[in-house]
Amino acid sequence: MSTNVVWHEGLITREARAKLLGQKGATVWLSGLSGSGKSTVSVELEQQLFAKKVLSYRLDGDNIRQGLNKNLSFSPADRKENIRRISEVAKLMCDIGVVVTTAFISPYTEDRDMAREIHKAASIPFIEVFVDCPLEVAESRDPKGLYKKARSGEIKNFTGIDAPYEKPPSPEITLDTSKQTIAECAAVILTYLTEKGLISSEPKEEAKPAKELEVAPAAPAAEAEAEKVPAAV
Ligand SMILES: Nc1ncnc2c1ncn2[C@@H]1O[C@H](COP(=O)(O)OP(=O)(O)OP(=O)(O)O)[C@@H](O)[C@H]1O
Numbered sequence: 286m287s288t289n290v291v292w293h294e295g296l297i298t299r300e301a302r303a304k305l306l307g308q309k310g311a312t313v314w315l316s317g318l319s320g321s322g323k324s325t326v327s328v329e330l331e332q333q334l335f336a337k338k339v340l341s342y343r344l345d346g347d348n349i350r351q352g353l354n355k356n357l358s359f360s361p362a363d364r365k366e367n368i369r370r371i372s373e374v375a376k377l378m379c380d381i382g383v384v385v386t387t388a389f390i391s392p393y394t395e396d397r398d399m400a401r402e403i404h405k406a407a408s409i410p411f412i413e414v415f416v417d418c419p420l421e422v423a424e425s426r427d428p429k430g431l432y433k434k435a436r437s438g439e440i441k442n443f444t445g446i447d448a449p450y451e452k453p454p455s456p457e458i459t460l461d462t463s464k465q466t467i468a469e470c471a472a473v474i475l476t477y478l479t480e481k482g483l484i485s486s487e488p489k490e491e492a493k494p495a496k497e498l499e500v501a502p503a504a505p506a507a508e509a510e511a512e513k514v515p516a517a518v
């Protein structure tokens with residue numbers, strides 16, 4: 286626990302950044318069984334948002350566990366730490382003004398509530414999406430062959446097999462990926478974001494292309510000096 290740390294305020298507010306970008310941050314938290322479709326739906330949602338010129342970013346369990354959270358296991362304590370770190374990263378990205386989607390199984394209600402609290406304390410909208418799907422369907426999809434490994438005992442603590450999944454009691458959105466198509470699922474979230482005023486219903490103005498960076502030629506004196514420096518061996 287860090288002590289003796291004091292928040293250092295900047296001069297540019299979240300509101301000012303939102304005005305600059307023409308959008309506000311919000312976190313869309315996808316939770317559900319492995320194979321329920323969290324990653325697939327978040328990829329589709331990112332595309333639908335991009336088409337509306339809304340900048341979003343996906344924080345995907347499998348990707349984050351290869352970097353930031355590579356030191357965490359699937360024990361309940363590490364799952365909690367996984368969710369805490371993601372919540373904090375999502376909060377920071379939302380503070381920038383990005384719409385964040387997270388695709389984590391996040392099986393424990395307590396952990397998802399912690400994610401919600403972290404956002405609430407920072408006054409950032411948090412939309413919990415239960416990506417529902419019967420276990421049999423998720424297992425029959427088995428896109429990464431993980432259920433097979435879990436059934437054979439090769440993987441331990443696998444959600445739905447030998448670790449619990451606590452269904453969200455009151456999510457903002459519930460999807461059923463065994464009945465709705467991928468595009469429909471993403472569209473439900475997009476409609477929610479629009480209706481709640483979290484993204485604009487008006488098309489954004491076309492962003493102007495960034496001017497090519499102009500590199501000034503090196504001054505002749507500096508070039509002559511550089512000639513004298515022996516080449517590295
Ligand atoms: N309506 C649907 N929505 C989402 N995915 C679907 C749908 N119908 C079929 N699928 C398929 O189900 C699989 C879902 O896998 P995906 O990797 O997205 O799951 P996940 O929830 O991210 O799992 P994990 O927690 O293991 O990362 C994909 O192969 C996808 O093509």
Ligand SMILES: [Mg+2]
Nearest residue numbers: 323324347388
């Ligand atoms: Mg996934």
